[in-house]
Amino acid sequence: MTITDFLQLIIFGIVSGAIFALGGIGISVIFGILRFAHLAHGDMMTFGAYLALAAITSLHLPVLAALPIAMIGTAAAAIAIDYVFYRRFRQARPVVLLISSFGIALVLRSAVQLIWGPGNYVYESGISIPYVIFDLRIKPDHLLIVASTIAIIVAFHLFLTYTRLGKAMRAMSDDPDLARVSGVDTERVVVWTWAIGGALAAAGGVFLALDTQLNPLLCWNILLPMFAAAIVGGIGRPYGAIAGGLLIGIVEELSTSFIDPAYKPAVAFVIMVAVLLWRPTGILKGTT
Amino acid sequence: MSDDLLVIDNVHGGYGGADILTGASLRVSGPEIVVIVGPNGAGKSTLMKSIFGLVQIRGGTISALGHDITNQRADLIAKAGLAYVPQERNVFPSLTVDENLDMGGYLKKSDAAHKDRIYAIFPQLANRKTQRAGSLSGGERQMLAMGRALMIEPKLLLLDEPTAALAPKLVDETLDKIGEIKALGVGVLMVEQNAKQALARADRGIVMVMGKVRMEDDAANLLARPDLPELFLGG
Numbered sequence: 001m002t003i004t005d006f007l008q009l010i011i012f013g014i015v016s017g018a019i020f021a022l023g024g025i026g027i028s029v030i031f032g033i034l035r036f037a038h039l040a041h042g043d044m045m046t047f048g049a050y051l052a053l054a055a056i057t058s059l060h061l062p063v064l065a066a067l068p069i070a071m072i073g074t075a076a077a078a079i080a081i082d083y084v085f086y087r088r089f090r091q092a093r094p095v096v097l098l099i100s101s102f103g104i105a106l107v108l109r110s111a112v113q114l115i116w117g118p119g120n121y122v123y124e125s126g127i128s129i130p131y132v133i134f135d136l137r138i139k140p141d142h143l144l145i146v147a148s149t150i151a152i153i154v155a156f157h158l159f160l161t162y163t164r165l166g167k168a169m170r171a172m173s174d175d176p177d178l179a180r181v182s183g184v185d186t187e188r189v190v191v192w193t194w195a196i197g198g199a200l201a202a203a204g205g206v207f208l209a210l211d212t213q214l215n216p217l218l219c220w221n222i223l224l225p226m227f228a229a230a231i232v233g234g235i236g237r238p239y240g241a242i243a244g245g246l247l248i249g250i251v252e253e254l255s256t257s258f259i260d261p262a263y264k265p266a267v268a269f270v271i272m273v274a275v276l277l278w279r280p281t282g283i284l285k286g287t288t
Numbered sequence: 289m290s291d292d293l294l295v296i297d298n299v300h301g302g303y304g305g306a307d308i309l310t311g312a313s314l315r316v317s318g319p320e321i322v323v324i325v326g327p328n329g330a331g332k333s334t335l336m337k338s339i340f341g342l343v344q345i346r347g348g349t350i351s352a353l354g355h356d357i358t359n360q361r362a363d364l365i366a367k368a369g370l371a372y373v374p375q376e377r378n379v380f381p382s383l384t385v386d387e388n389l390d391m392g393g394y395l396k397k398s399d400a401a402h403k404d405r406i407y408a409i410f411p412q413l414a415n416r417k418t419q420r421a422g423s424l425s426g427g428e429r430q431m432l433a434m435g436r437a438l439m440i441e442p443k444l445l446l447l448d449e450p451t452a453a454l455a456p457k458l459v460d461e462t463l464d465k466i467g468e469i470k471a472l473g474v475g476v477l478m479v480e481q482n483a484k485q486a487l488a489r490a491d492r493g494i495v496m497v498m499g500k501v502r503m504e505d506d507a508a509n510l511l512a513r514p515d516l517p518e519l520f521l522g523g
Contacts, residue, residue, distance in 0.1 A: 178378065181371075186363065
């Protein structure tokens with residue numbers, strides 16, 4: 001492997017790492033606030049990707065303009081799903097929520113298939129010419145994905161650090177009872193958790209669709225590496241999910257020069273096991 | 289309607305299964321320090337949790353500042369003017385000291401002047417504003433927990449064993465702070481194992497045994513009783 005090949009794979013790894021991070025943040029935040037593994041997260045991302053497709057085809061928007069529409073639409077859908085389904089299980093054991101989220105995953109996937117059919121779509125047809133910098137090929141789409149992800153993550157960071165609601169979210173993730181005792185309306189925090197989880201999920205879904213093509217199983221297929229990213233980073237710690245996503249994305253891509261790309265998901269698990277042996281609660285100390 | 293800060297009337301309740309509280313009644317009126325003592329398992333901590341809706345109340349009523357708060361949501365009880373410092377897990381470990389105080393003042397939006405008053409009461413905290421609460425010492429953590437609770441400018445502060453797990457020299461320091469809190473016009477209801485030190489600073493004392501209030505009297509009278517140790521051990 002030459003140094004150029006190596007750097008080329010790093011670039012691909014950063015792109016898929018950015019997508020894993022966007023999904024992993026939502027999985028991690030939802031776990032931190034509601035204490036359950038949200039198995040419908042992949043299908044929520046796919047739903048967001050199709051919402052962007054609808055905006056692109058019906059309103060003739062460019063992808064970047066369709067992105068906020070998809071994010072807002074998916075956030076609204078996530079809040080509605082919580083209101084209708086998950087809210088009834090607030091006092092239930094986590095396994096009940098886990099199973100019901102699997103049901104929601106099937107519902108969302110079926111909705112996508114009913115509305116858009118089982119076929120493949122792309123946002124924009126035609127070939128995009130990559131930029132060539134020092135023998136490295138950089139696709140314009142990849143640039144857009146990485147730049148937008150950075151912008152979204154910076155906005156998310158500012159929200160968590162400086163806003164009253166962001167602090168309440170971190171407080172509730174630390175200790176929900178103490179947050180309530182301090183006067184935090186925890187149901188309001190839950191609504192915002194779904195809004196943010198849903199919006200970031202849509203962004204991840206749109207970026208994966210932009211990089212590959214839309215089909216109803218688009219993000220279900222990356223659910224496991226996204227969970228691995230959230231766990232590796234320390235579940236309940238959104239910054240950990242970013243680190244975990246990038247780590248898994250990059251190592252998965254690098255592995256393709258040694259082993260068959262079909263083993264990519266196994267690579268995610270090897271990384272997860274290795275990191276957890278070293279730090280049992282993840283890179284950042286996760287919620288227990 | 290009454291001016292009482294807190295009226296607990298014949299409360300029964302527990303965590304599921306058998307009731308731990310079996311008809312507890314007490315009253316806190318005005319800014320006074322009331323100390324609850326009693327043997328382990330008497331239901332002192334359970335009573336504190338039941339006031340804040342964290343334990344199911346199956347009989348009786350609790351009202352605060354004229355509002356019925358029986359089995360109410362904890363955030364609404366905070367809104368009514370009560371603050372609570374649990375014995376354990378009483379700070380947000382991943383938040384900084386300053387952010388912990390912001391969370392305490394969640395209902396007040398931002399009140400920088402009040403936060404400065406809290407830092408004035410607990411000067412150790414002022415030097416550690418940007419440190420994560422999880423990395424504080426036990427004594428500092430207890431100060432932060434009290435500071436966080438005071439941020440909502442409560443009328444009544446509930447403290448569950450504020451000196452548990454503190455080094456002996458910190459016990460007096462912490463209990464002295466409670467006197468300063470009363471001086472702000474805040475009533476204090478606290479559970480305390482260091483009965484003598486706590487009663488020495490209190491206005492009234494309450495002895496709880498087997499989920500009920502066995503006795504209540506002026507703190508000085510309780511302190512003067514030669515049988516205090518037996519009362520405390522549930523004899």
